[in-house]
Amino acid sequence: MTVLNLGIVAHVDAGKTSLTERLLFRAGVIDRIGSVDDGSTQTDSLALERQRGITIKSAVASFVVGGVTVNLIDTPGHPDFIAEVERALRVLDGAVLVVSAVEGVQAQTRVLMRTLRRLRVPTLIFVNKIDRRGARHEDLLADLAAKLTPALAPMGRPTGLGTPAAGFEPDTGRLAEALAEHDDDVMAAFVFDAPGVPLGAALARQTAGGLIHPVYFGSAVTGAGVDALVEGLATVLPAAGGDPDGPVSATVFKVERGPSGEKMAYVRMFSGTLRVRDRLAAGKVTAISVPDGGTAAPAGEVVAGQIGKLWGLRTVRIGDSIGEPRPGAEQLFAPPTLETVVVPRDPRDRPRLHAALVQLAEQDPLIDLRQDHELSVSLYGEVQKEVIEATLATEHGVLADFRESTTIYVERVTGTGEATEILGAPDNPFVATIGLRIEPAPPGSGVAFHLDVPVEAMPMYVYSSASLFHAAMHDYVRSTLRQGLHGWDVTDCLVTMTQSGYSAPVSTAGDYRKLTPLVLMRALHRAGTQVCEPVHRFHLEVPADTSGAALGLLSKLGAAPDTQHPHGDWHDVSGTIPATRIHDLSRRLPGISHGEGVLEYAFDHYRPVRGIPPTRPRTDHNPLDRKEYLLWVERRVAL
Template sequence: MSRSLNLGILAHVDAGKTSLTERLLHATGVIGDLGSVDDGSTVTDSLELERRRGITIKAAVASFDVGDVSVNLIDTPGHSDFIAEVERVLGVLDGAVLVISAVEGVQPQTRVLMRVLQRLRIPTLLFVNKIDRRGAQCATLLASIADLLTPNIVALGDVREPGTATADFVPFDARDAAFRAMLLDRLTALDDDLLSAYVEDEGAVTARRLRRALAAQSRRARLHPVFFGSAITGAGVGQLLRGIRELLPRASDDVEGPACATVFKMERGAAGEPIAYVRVHSGTLRIRDRIKYGSRGDSREGRVTSIAVFERGASVPGNEVGAGSIAKVWGLHGIRIGDVIGDVIGDVVGDATSQRPAHYFTPPSLETVVVPRTERDRPLLHPALTLLAEQDPLINLRQDDVRREISVSLYGEVQKEVVQATLAEQFGVEVDFRPTTTICVERVLGVGTAEERIKQDGNPFLAGIGLRVEPGEAGSGIRFGYEIELGSLPIAFHKAIEETVHAVLREGLHGWQVMDARVTLTYSGYWPRQSAMHQGFNKAFSSTAGDFRNLTPLVLTDALRAAGTAVREPIHRFRAEVPADVFGTLLPVLTKLRAVPRESSVAGGTYVVDGDIPAGRVHELEQLLPPLTRGSGVLESAFDHFSDVTGPPPERARTDLNPLDRKEYLLRLSRRVG
């Protein structure tokens, strides 16, 4: 019986990830002719924009069989600007292949990806690509991998004639004394039973037992086998396929359980219909099934109208999809990335995913305003961006109704160019962008309270609310709690207050999102549903959920004022490697960019500088480093922490009614209601 394996291919941009995907499909007979990234003819880079730019922008799924294992292969973007696409894939993987260039070596994105793969304990094979290229490294690269990625590696072979067109991967023989000694050293450090067997009788530890022990530790993500090869020539790909089959775990999903799946990608069909890419965790999804879907606290219901499963490189129509598999599903309107499908929302998958971090990678730290080039395109812009945000929720549309502006969140300038090209090509909307700005956050400084009672002190709403705001623990998010008896207020009013609290804190005193705070409902009052004599419901005498939604922003803002907030900006930790003779020139540049060097060291003729730099200045450093170092400088950076802004805090324009100005808030609210 064929078993499933959901496999991710990950790498730094240009390491050869998509070329390797193409070679794997060719080696397993799925495609007859190899495509080329340069020619835009690969199977997984299906978007015209991907073909033209030669980079992967969206995750793509293909499939092939290796013996009795059916592999669903997911090719992911390598450029750091599209890390959100990688993040959505990680939750559906059984194993991964991390591709490293033998020429460029361990690159910044390689390190970021490996850290996350280790944190999530995803079994990972390492494939060193481009051994046929001039300058290919082997032994020195292994040392670099052990130093920069993980020491828990074991090379399963050596390279013959590296840097030439005839370069090839030569697997070690488990009977070879040197390889056996190295393998025993790695495995006995992780396997007590193997160590005991070796101590009692070294001869009893056969090559077959060593291979089984290697597979067991690899499947537990405790050891990472290393293969060498070339996606262009095919060297080493056969051995990698054998490793995928023998050293990675199969999907261990519940075949007999209730139908349950998660959505990791969205796209639109030719008629604009939503298509959800799902990983099935348990049971079976079938056409015409009427099922629930959504997230915790937001459940919908719909009927599956069509299913496509992945077979031999392509998606083909199917009647059902079972546990462990990946498929495309039609018919579930309003479905979103991250939604759970099935009658077990919040149980089978919800409880597991609730323990995961909100993001494996850092959310975008940059923001820009999208400006249509003509007024004719203005009404088309928001619907187009909404569809893009459906496929990438971290774009995080922010509409300012007062200024008629739409902002999007970004990871970098390349993503901005892709958004611009996509809007023009797919939606016919030509846009420009305002200068990119940094997305800051606000943290609560102290404890603040506020309270408003019905018909007192100018309260125009039939609602009474008391709130306390105080700092929360780092990473805790917004926590809402109660100091009143839950039965003292109708449940609809509770929900209205809590939902509004979360909405208001998306724009703090300075317009930035408030992070990590506790909000407690300390008082409530309402007028029960009443009717005038011989008449029906009368709003003039009865509180509604709308009263609580409208009053909450005023009370919460007053409490926030009393507590005070500080604006914090995102800070990246960077590492720059530069020739020793330009080190003195680099330091003034770092100072100008508000970067703070923390450590520096010398390795041969190279200076290595570690430090902190504001996220908004990273792009400038990336542009300045090549001319400064004659093209030999290397920079890597990743989000590290938030730091209080020095000087006057930057202000962010509010997008809706402004509760900081009570008079204006009530005036605009009355006009909106009217």
């Protein structure tokens, strides 16, 4: 069985859900093409998705083409739901990046392409909407090369551009020139006009290696160019690999709840086989289904290369590894930069609100539910806030209000700090020895963890293997660093375990889990942290006669323009702006630009806060205060 796990990604409104519908219709999975506007699409199954005409949750459908079973994952395009895209990218064998022939390369398009290339996900580009007025060809190809990547291989050319009769004419005349950049045999054939070089094999090889990106033009609405794209899916993109008889290794990329509240986990199998009745750390597998012709078919097992839906894993969470952990679990996109307090309209609904938010956080861990004297959640933007509010009302029957969104800061380590707790010491109530060192790491690297202790110092009777001990300690470290010295997430650091000790058979995982915060926060206190604020990169397009007002507003909001480009009646400005001011800019832009200004922005970096650093209340029993922490964790006063 040949399987291709395929993702369709795009900037919002580029037409990826419409392309999904067209592919399913062409394969005979559905007998009519649904409409995003009418809320009748196959993969947008949530009521909110149908009402709003946007994809909110990733959806999986399947079809067969050329002997290949394609598991197709339709992902959100709106940047507020980028976390859903991130989880999907981790399980793909290939992707189709959809670009509008009218709007061209947009902010989210660039973010997605950079990430696909960084992960080396083989990617085809489908230029959609060639039947729309204003559709472009050659200058759009130039735009793709300049803004996404020059490694493009046009697979043909559009005909009747900008008309309802627009079509796509396959043409490999420019293919040899594109492939010759990375293949000496193709180069020789191209230069000397030698026949017999198999361009198809070279194209598949270079696409699989991320060296080239085939480009197709078409229309998801009319079906133009879709046949050529489908042929590319079957012949150009690499199929899923993995040994069904190897050790089990899978990743959970989606969690749902059924009508009775039961959890269902979507997994991508990279190695091995999972069967019904297998016992895992998160529970016992009670049922399995696999995508089959647009539906989910019951199965006794799910094997390497496949996507499966598992029942029975009561404690499973999105992002969990099943079996052997896979490398490269770092976060691909920036975390949310906003948070808001959620308040039930009826105070008696607080327990129900909390339970509902817990379920939403299971499906999207980046919501990051926090509870002290109030409930708060993290957000990417205001649209996500509206969706959460509507979900609480329609699916959980809880009416809630959201306070004004505030900025989420992070903490970066400024020095190196070490701390150790020794098993048997009078003030250590835990049956374990832990030594940790924390030091700064490059921006964007997240939280890295290394073991620098011998295997014999690890309690193998608890964790089974060095890799599982490493994974557990990494999890304890990341959990602790969610609240630094000022209460914010600590990022861009390296934590090294320098000492470990145990007493068999008394030491437990709980000893390591509970002792880690005490040791790590003491090391962090010695290292010191700096609170940093999120900064967005923006691109602003305004009428030329309003550029002065636009630049004045940017200056008042603390923006730093670094590129200005007048073109005809328009003026483009790009630069950086504090995330705290981006909503002010969005709100005031229509007034200064006669309603014609266009703003695009995306997270760019963090920078140190000037002045007194903001703080956030702790919710972790405060391991910075030894007495308070032990009182809560051990339920007794420390000796």
